[in-house]
Amino acid sequence: MSNEMQLKYGCNPNQKPSRVYIEGKDLPIEVLNGKPGYINLLDAFNGWQLVRELKKATGLCAATSFKHVSPAGAAVGEPLSDTLKKIYWVDDLGELSPLACAYARARGADRMSSYGDFIALSDVCDACTAKMIHREVSDGVIAPGYTDEALEILKSKRKGTYNIIKIDESYVPEPIERKQVFGITFEQGRNELDINNELLENIVTDNKNMPEDKKRDLLISLITLKYTQSNSVCYVKDGQAIGIGAGQQSRIHCTRLAGQKADNWWLRQNPKVMALPFKEDVRRADRDNAIDVYIGDEYEDVLREGEWQRVFTERPEPLTIEEKKEWLAKNTGVALGSDAFFPFGDNIERAHKSGVEYIAQPGGSIRDDNVIETCNKYNIAMSFTGIRLFHH
Numbered sequence: 001m002s003n004e005m006q007l008k009y010g011c012n013p014n015q016k017p018s019r020v021y022i023e024g025k026d027l028p029i030e031v032l033n034g035k036p037g038y039i040n041l042l043d044a045f046n047g048w049q050l051v052r053e054l055k056k057a058t059g060l061c062a063a064t065s066f067k068h069v070s071p072a073g074a075a076v077g078e079p080l081s082d083t084l085k086k087i088y089w090v091d092d093l094g095e096l097s098p099l100a101c102a103y104a105r106a107r108g109a110d111r112m113s114s115y116g117d118f119i120a121l122s123d124v125c126d127a128c129t130a131k132m133i134h135r136e137v138s139d140g141v142i143a144p145g146y147t148d149e150a151l152e153i154l155k156s157k158r159k160g161t162y163n164i165i166k167i168d169e170s171y172v173p174e175p176i177e178r179k180q181v182f183g184i185t186f187e188q189g190r191n192e193l194d195i196n197n198e199l200l201e202n203i204v205t206d207n208k209n210m211p212e213d214k215k216r217d218l219l220i221s222l223i224t225l226k227y228t229q230s231n232s233v234c235y236v237k238d239g240q241a242i243g244i245g246a247g248q249q250s251r252i253h254c255t256r257l258a259g260q261k262a263d264n265w266w267l268r269q270n271p272k273v274m275a276l277p278f279k280e281d282v283r284r285a286d287r288d289n290a291i292d293v294y295i296g297d298e299y300e301d302v303l304r305e306g307e308w309q310r311v312f313t314e315r316p317e318p319l320t321i322e323e324k325k326e327w328l329a330k331n332t333g334v335a336l337g338s339d340a341f342f343p344f345g346d347n348i349e350r351a352h353k354s355g356v357e358y359i360a361q362p363g364g365s366i367r368d369d370n371v372i373e374t375c376n377k378y379n380i381a382m383s384f385t386g387i388r389l390f391h392h
Contacts, residue, residue, distance in 0.1 A: 047120025
């Protein structure tokens with residue numbers, strides 16, 4: 001162990017020298033394979049904090065898929081339905097461990113964004129999870145440990161260069177954190193807020209019904225937001241994030257972006273999409289891209305003559321606007337968290353279109369009454385947490 005690690009370069013190749021270090025003690029990580037870079041470690045440390053807190057809050061193992069310092073997906077280890085196994089491309093892997101289920105969910109929420117991810121796991125990586133990771137395009141993984149079999153599987157990835165990091169579970173950071181911008185040091189107390197059910201007790205809508213599984217989903221959304229670049233909104237269903245809108249300047253744009261991702265996740269489960277006649281030799285990443293285009297507004301880009309032949313054995317019929325609307329209306333019971341208050345009811349209108357029935361947000365807008373009124377119109381149960389979760 002050492003108190004510093006030299007890196008190839010910083011955020012960009014022209015930013016040299018680069019290193020990570022800690023004063024007065026050893027770094028809490030051990031690189032078991034590969035050579036992680038600056039952004040890799042930013043993703044690793046943020047991802048590790050997220051999964052550690054998800055496990056603490058839910059009692060379930062957790063995984064997250066990070067890209068550019070925000071999660072593309074996060075989930076706990078609930079079993080997968082046959083439909084989810086198929087749309088996550090894991091239906092050929094046999095019985096999945098809880099940790100493998102968590103990563104399949106985290107990776108599968110937004111597979112386009114997860115391409116080339118950095119993975120964080122709350123528990124010791126097992127062989128089942130390692131096999132799943134091995135066949136995905138990924139930069140690395142951080143976990144509290146690895147079984148011998150899992151380590152060998154992961155070491156063979158990317159011609160032996162895959163980044164594998166072991167973190168000390170007992171590591172506790174200093175209560176004050178610092179960073180420099182433009183040569184000036186910023187200092188603040190770490191965000192040690194414990195996100196638990198107490199934050200959900202102030203239900204301000206007419207509908208006060210908030211089942212335990214929905215409270216769990218709201219906690220998942222809030223913990224995910226705690227480590228997502230702000231502004232941010234997170235949609236969650238059945239133990240996993242299904243749409244994360246990160247880094248938008250406008251709250252409604254967060255809600256729209258995350259809502260569109262949630263809609264895409266649901267549309268991928270449409271029988272017409274699941275039955276797309278892919279050629280056998282088409283890679284998973286190319287299938288993901290083709291599906292993303294097929295369910296979007298530019299569907300002709302993948303269905304036009306000369307293009308569909310590259311990925312399909314026959315030309316599929318388009319998924320019509322009417323079919324999309326009918327299918328999206330079937331998505332219900334979705335939970336939504338926001339890292340700051342909703343200033344207008346338009347956010348609720350958009351969330352409702354993606355099946356949202358439960359919301360947790362700080363409250364405190366001068367238009368709270370309008371937001372509550374809009375929730376009441378759709379019988380949505382909403383908690384005011386009183387806590388903002390900005391992350392930069």
